[in-house]
Amino acid sequence: MNRPNIVVLGAGYGGMITTTRLQKMLGANEANITLVNKHNYHYQTTWLHENAAGTLHQDRTRIKISDVVDTNRVNFVQDTVVSIQPEEKKVKLEDGELDYDYLVIGLGFEAETFGISGLKEHAFSITNINNSRLIREHIDYTFAQYNNQKDEHKEDLNIVVGGAGFTGIEFVGEMANRIPELCEEYDVPRDKVRLINVEAAPTVLPGFDEALVEYAMNLLEGKGVEFKTGTMLKEVREDSILVEKDEQQEVIPTNTVVWAAGVRGNSIVEESGFETMRGRVKVTEDLRVSGYDDVFIVGDCALIINEETDRPYPPTAQIAIQEAVQTAKNLQTLVRGGDKLEGFVPNLQGTVASLGEGKAIGVILDGKKLFGWTASVMKKVIDNRYLLKLGGIGLLLKKGKFNIFTK
Numbered sequence: 424m425n426r427p428n429i430v431v432l433g434a435g436y437g438g439m440i441t442t443t444r445l446q447k448m449l450g451a452n453e454a455n456i457t458l459v460n461k462h463n464y465h466y467q468t469t470w471l472h473e474n475a476a477g478t479l480h481q482d483r484t485r486i487k488i489s490d491v492v493d494t495n496r497v498n499f500v501q502d503t504v505v506s507i508q509p510e511e512k513k514v515k516l517e518d519g520e521l522d523y524d525y526l527v528i529g530l531g532f533e534a535e536t537f538g539i540s541g542l543k544e545h546a547f548s549i550t551n552i553n554n555s556r557l558i559r560e561h562i563d564y565t566f567a568q569y570n571n572q573k574d575e576h577k578e579d580l581n582i583v584v585g586g587a588g589f590t591g592i593e594f595v596g597e598m599a600n601r602i603p604e605l606c607e608e609y610d611v612p613r614d615k616v617r618l619i620n621v622e623a624a625p626t627v628l629p630g631f632d633e634a635l636v637e638y639a640m641n642l643l644e645g646k647g648v649e650f651k652t653g654t655m656l657k658e659v660r661e662d663s664i665l666v667e668k669d670e671q672q673e674v675i676p677t678n679t680v681v682w683a684a685g686v687r688g689n690s691i692v693e694e695s696g697f698e699t700m701r702g703r704v705k706v707t708e709d710l711r712v713s714g715y716d717d718v719f720i721v722g723d724c725a726l727i728i729n730e731e732t733d734r735p736y737p738p739t740a741q742i743a744i745q746e747a748v749q750t751a752k753n754l755q756t757l758v759r760g761g762d763k764l765e766g767f768v769p770n771l772q773g774t775v776a777s778l779g780e781g782k783a784i785g786v787i788l789d790g791k792k793l794f795g796w797t798a799s800v801m802k803k804v805i806d807n808r809y810l811l812k813l814g815g816i817g818l819l820l821k822k823g824k825f826n827i828f829t830k
């Protein structure tokens with residue numbers, strides 16, 4: 424093979440780290456590298472809930488791809504992937520086609536709707552910059568509308584969040600801080616606004632450390648969040664939702680439903696004929712697709728099993744980054760004619776979830792629990808480490824989060 428074509432799909436955590444590593448690890452005459460992404464920017468999903476709540480501007484979350492990828496070395500194609508044809512080693516784009524010798528799929532996640540009626544039509548989800556900006560604008564508009572309703576029809580302003588996993592809780596935390604500001608700006612009485620978090624499991628953040636969950640619930644309830652645990656969101660209508668608890672149904676009027684109740688891998692992967700579970704491909708030890716030795720998957724489209732629990736590792740940025748580092752290494756080996764690839768071993772560093780306004784909860788490496796301000800600082804440290812890894816000191820200084828006292 425003469426100067427192989429390496430094509431990376433998606434400029435998320437997985438795609439960006441794979442590409443920036445490859446541009447350093449391979450000489451220009453060793454391989455052609457192409458990166459394909461819908462937008463000319465990379466966004467950090469880990470801050471999208473703040474963009475959606477309106478507590479952080481989207482420009483703090485996104486990074487111009489050409490600021491970190493050397494476009495003299497890497498062919499950046501701004502286009503949308505339509506399908507992958509692994510038999511022909513081709514990728515179909517909206518505006519063209521690409522041939523590859525090695526493919527890295529990093530197309531990320533979508534909201535999982537579980538077939539719930541009305542969700543696609545009437546609910547929002549926090550999945551990218553455009554969706555997050557839409558949520559922020561919609562909520563602002565809803566507040567602006569409040570005093571323009573006819574008095575006899577005036578209803579409470581209910582914001583419903585479906586799911587109290589990490590995304591749901593992080594968004595609720597930001598909204599709890601944003602609501603008083605919105606009330607003041609739009610002259611809406613605070614007691615007319617409800618922020619309701621519906622969770623099917625008996626507790627919020629199911630499976631997470633009990634003491635940290637209790638801390639989070641107390642803090643958020645203190646700011647007016649209503650938790651409805653053990654409650655399934657069953658249907659979303661144009662102006663209400665239907666929930667069920669212990670076989671009792673309740674209708675809650677609302678035109679703001681933010682669905683944060685689970686994710687799946689990008690449907691393009693499944694539609695391209697790869698065998699998937701919730702859109703994720705069970706990859707081999709070295710992160711390739713069984714039967715397609717030239718296709719690697721990194722990030723939320725890849726499924727790997729934790730041998731200790733016999734369950735899939737949750738899809739996280741942390742794992743996507745580590746998978747990308749490993750994949751770049753293995754690609755270097757292949758390009759240089761080697762055939763002994765290293766298996767991927769996740770190195771879990773812990774989990775930190777923000778609760779808004781300089782507060783968070785977390786468990787780190789050795790099982791140490793972090794509460795409040797300390798956890799919030801840790802979240803910024805994790806983010807800053809990522810920026811350093813991605814774009815060096817320049818990117819860190821430009822986009823880093825250094826204010827440890829507030830945002």
Ligand code: FAD
Nearest residue numbers: 433435436437461468469503504531722723738739740741
């Ligand atoms: P993504 O980051 O989703 O990127 C996919 C890329 O592919 C995007 O650039 C997208 O534009 C592009 N793309 C998609 N479809 C196409 C197409 N058809 N054509 C071209 N380009 C396309 N994980 C953590 O470890 N820590 C956290 O604190 C954390 N916080 C989170 C907070 C929120 C609100 C959410 C929603 C998730 C959070 N996660 C966190 C999970 C984490 O963000 C994901 O696991 C991670 O983003 C997955 O990375 P990825 O590289 O697979 O894909």
Ligand code: NAD
Nearest residue numbers: 586588589590621622623624655656684685737738775776
């Ligand atoms: P999740 O799957 O972790 O949580 C979804 C929640 O929604 C669950 O608690 C589930 O019981 C609930 N749910 C499902 N169907 C429901 C229904 N019909 N009605 C009510 N509740 C329902 O999803 P997520 O929070 O979007 O997280 C996705 C991935 O991203 C996870 O791997 C997570 O670890 C990761 N993430 C990490 C962080 C962080 O580390 N700070 C933040 C956000 C997301």
